[in-house]
Amino acid sequence: MAEEYWAGDKIRLTGKIQKIHGGDFEEFEYLEGHRKGTKGVRMTQEQREKDRPANKKKYEAEQPPTPAPAGEADSIGTYKQELRAHLSGKTHSPDVQAVIDAGFIPDIPAEW
Numbered sequence: 022m023a024e025e026y027w028a029g030d031k032i033r034l035t036g037k038i039q040k041i042h043g044g045d046f047e048e049f050e051y052l053e054g055h056r057k058g059t060k061g062v063r064m065t066q067e068q069r070e071k072d073r074p075a076n077k078k079k080y081e082a083e084q085p086p087t088p089a090p091a092g093e094a095d096s097i098g099t100y101k102q103e104l105r106a107h108l109s110g111k112t113h114s115p116d117v118q119a120v121i122d123a124g125f126i127p128d129i130p131a132e133w
Contacts, residue, residue, distance in 0.1 A: 027049070027063060030052075030053055030054045031051070032051055033049060034047055034049050035047075035048045035060070036048075038065065041062065044068045044072070045067065045068045046062040046063060046064055046068070047064075048061070048062050049061055049062070049063065
């Protein structure tokens with residue numbers, strides 16, 4: 022069978038495919054290093070390609086939102102939230118108070 026390097030070790034694929042936890046894994050034998058002569062398994066290339074989109078989606082869903090750098094917050098989003106708070110009678114920040122005092126309170130579209 023084919024010899025190649027995997028994770029820094031020279032291996033030879035045995036040609037056996039095993040189902041482990043619902044995925045396809047190929048068996049190999051280590052040809053070098055401290056594991057020489059022992060066998061191992063790795064996910065087949067086809068299985069890795071099949072799992073990649075699902076794993077990427079899962080990984081992205083698990084990531085916390087990236088905060089904006091200090092001083093670069095979403096000013097439009099903050100402005101919208103504060104205007105909503107003002108119009109609903111809740112308190113608001115000094116920045117929004119300055120806009121209100123200046124007489125500039127635009128109509129807020131429903132999609133906001």
